[in-house]
Amino acid sequence: MPSRRKFLTHSCALGVAGATLSSSLLQLGLARTVAARDDDYRALVCVLLAGGNDSFNMLVPLDDDQYQAYRGYRSDLALPQDDLLPLQGVAGNGRQYGLHPGMTALQSLFNDGDAALLCNVGTLLEPWQGAGGRLPLGLYSHADQIQQWQTSVADQRMAQGWGGRIADILQGPDPVNGISMNVSLSGSNVFQSGQTVAEYSISPAGDGAPGLNGYDDGTAAGDFRKAMVDGLLAVEQQHILRSEYRRRLQSAVDAQQFFTAALSSAPPLATAFSAGYFSQSLRQIARVISARRAIGASRQTFFVLVGGWDHHDEVLANQAAMLPQISAGLAEFRDAMVELGLNDNVTTFTTSDFGRTLTSNGRGSDHGWGGHHIVMGGAVRGRTFYGDFPELDPSNPLDTGRGRYAPTTSVDEYFAELALWFGVSPSELETVLPNVGKFYSPGSSSAPLGFLL
């Protein structure tokens, strides 16, 4: 298998060729050569639990003393100790933890070694040293925190995300076959937007990319519609907005035909997926991955947003309905990756605006800071807890009030581990994650967190 550095050098050369020769054909040919070496394929799947998942009810202490501390904090929001799903092994602090009772599939994934849990991760400008330190812009605010979880830049409001910056480096403005390496199941998003790269948007339904009704469908009427549409798109537009609209419409029509042909050329997946938005989104991602050769992709990121986690009230009932969908969907996706022989090549990770207050507002929980996250894939060193699960205690200096725990691992470390695995070179890590140097030395011989092989 070519080294990460070698792949990147190759990709950069492609970028230069694309820029100087403006030859997407050349890019296409070379990229396909790369893609043909299938073992080099890698994908990152970003799952955004929008609204701020109350993850202190997703991962809960099992040891009696810490469970009692948990219960003291959470009062009416506490899950019964006997209902928690025990996870094998102990965390770095020697303690044991259990999952929300609705996450049996994730329990198996973890215990099988296909998933790991990252404890108390969040946005930081510098390692937390108590009150008086620099805080992220708009801490506890949805808009800012959901953005910073995608940009990994906690002191600015920025439109480009770290997935977009990776694609700026690896892909540039002219994607192979018109299909961006950043594929979104949830439309435009910050994570996948770069300076020159936009996402390719698909939907969980059908073949993902909707086509114009009747366009070029093999009938005489379809030919007529094709001529009708093509003629309109052939008109050169002088106005800058009309020109951009025309370009997007044209590339959507072109890419759609190519994309659906590519998707239908891949053999159908045997793995069954549940109904529901999350599972169906992951199914569609699995299909795109199965068609990676036809698409000409050697690196892809996927983005799927699952909304509705802002549980100021009804947190128990809502999580009981929603967490099982996440858990089951992840397990189905793992099975599909195993089926494709690509489990080692695809890493799935969760993000969210923030964790929530451990204390209750009498109805639910409010905006917090640090929270726990899931990483899954064959490359993940599973059955392990990473980061530090904080000792639950209102007098713990990490509790910044109401059980809002300051993160003990930064999103930069989390994403650095993923980016390096994906193929970003250490020398480019600070281009992708501008603030990573506060937490990790890109030249270091050790991994940021060590959860990936």
Add this chain to the structure above:
Amino acid sequence: MNTVVLISIRRLALIPTLLLACAVSPVQAERLRGEEAASRLASRATFGMSYQQILAIHETGERRWMREQYELPPSSHDAVVDQLYALLDSGQFDEQVRNNPNVEQVFRRLAWWHRSMTAEDQLRQRVAFALSEIFVVSDHVPALMRFPYALSNYYDTLLEHAFGNYRDLLRAATLHPAMGVYLSHLGNAKSDPEANTFPDENYAREVMQLFSIGLFELNPDGTEILGDEGQPVPTYDNEDIREFARIFTGLSFAGSNFQIRLGTVNFREPMEMFDAFHEQGEKHLLRDEVVPAGQTGMEDLEQAIDNLFNHPNVGPFFGRRLIQRLVTSNPSPAYVARVTAAFNDNGAGVRGDMRAVLEAVLLDREARVLPREKSHRGKLREPLLRVIAVLRQLRVSSPDGFYANTGYVVQEQTQQHPLSAPSVFNFFLPDHSPVGPIAEAGLVAPEFQITNSGSIVTLSNMLERILLAGLANDLPRPPFSAAQLDFSDYRELARKPARLLDRLDLVMTYGTLRPETRRHIRATIGQIQDPGLRVRVALYMMYFSPDYAVEL
């Protein structure tokens, strides 16, 4: 000097005049006049007008038409929800609708579509929609979906203040229970040292960032005031947010005794202040204003609203947003400055007069200049507004008199529905700058944020569904029926392609259709014999075209 490129071949004769005008003074640009000007105003200030209605605006005159619109009574959305409850209670819905446990959830949607499609007070309805994209609340919060009056009453509040004063609008939005639920200041109690709880900061932040003053100090022309090191100057910091959060405590449903239970839900009255739950003590507002201790909660709140209202940022901040929603994505600083001046003083010494602001936005000389392709003026039409314009320009009607549409199909295909944005940041950000030529030119184009490879196709299919498949509403079930489109304005011209194209160009693109687009449409419909189909295809091609998608 830039070459001036005119779009309409019918205007070629004007080129020498315009070149001369530009050579002398680029500011004195030629104005778009006549029926085309009326059509452009209709495109910006209504949900869409038919040919006959455009002629009527032209005959009335633009400013006079606006002033006549002010006098029309607001067409209430609450009143439609009342009617729908009456239909439900008297068992008039067909079984499938009646037995749907979530039937009430569609009432405010049905009200929105019926009113927007049929109401005479189009300017008010259109402005309220623009305001709903600035003062955002959304049914993505379950409680606002569940109780239909939450959003119909909120929309009525926007309608009520659309031609009033911005201060009343800001106050009414702040006190509306839908806003209270959405940004969680409803039920927000004063701090409790024993429980270690603090006032919720959500509304305090968003009212400043999104509804009134924005993040950075602005000049009257909307450009940022720069500090000593060339950096923008923040309008507020976290301490200010904490102080405003203390102001927005003690509010809950009117008549509820602060506690929120199912029986106390009341979305039809402003929130009530419960002083026992209001944070006591002195509070500090922006620009060194102090709220003295010992005032009532409402006195605190009124003072805070005044503090925001009188901030010099409101004119340029709010003015630019309104310009972007109604006219153009990239107004010049001079245009923003003229709107700011109208906001600051309506000519009679009144600050915040919405009529003065709307006239400044819609009738400004930059808004009325001849459309040119070699300029960055104009905006991408919002996908939702493109769907609605088709229906209204073809005078959609229903035999039963009610336009029955839930909007779910439209929302799925366009990623847009009124009061259903994914977050308080609306469907798109005012400063979204798409990667590529637009960003390189330093321009913004907010609507492109929801125009991606999927939605650009599904929107086109939505237009096709309406125009070619004839599906004009999504709830044609008793007591409602299938809505019909009226093609008669165009049918009479079906055998005269040149005149048909003139008519389409006037109604939809007010003379900005490119000659090549026109030629292609004409050649295409020339192959169709059936006059009805010929008209439908011509309409579909117009509405589909980039020429129409971007209004200049």
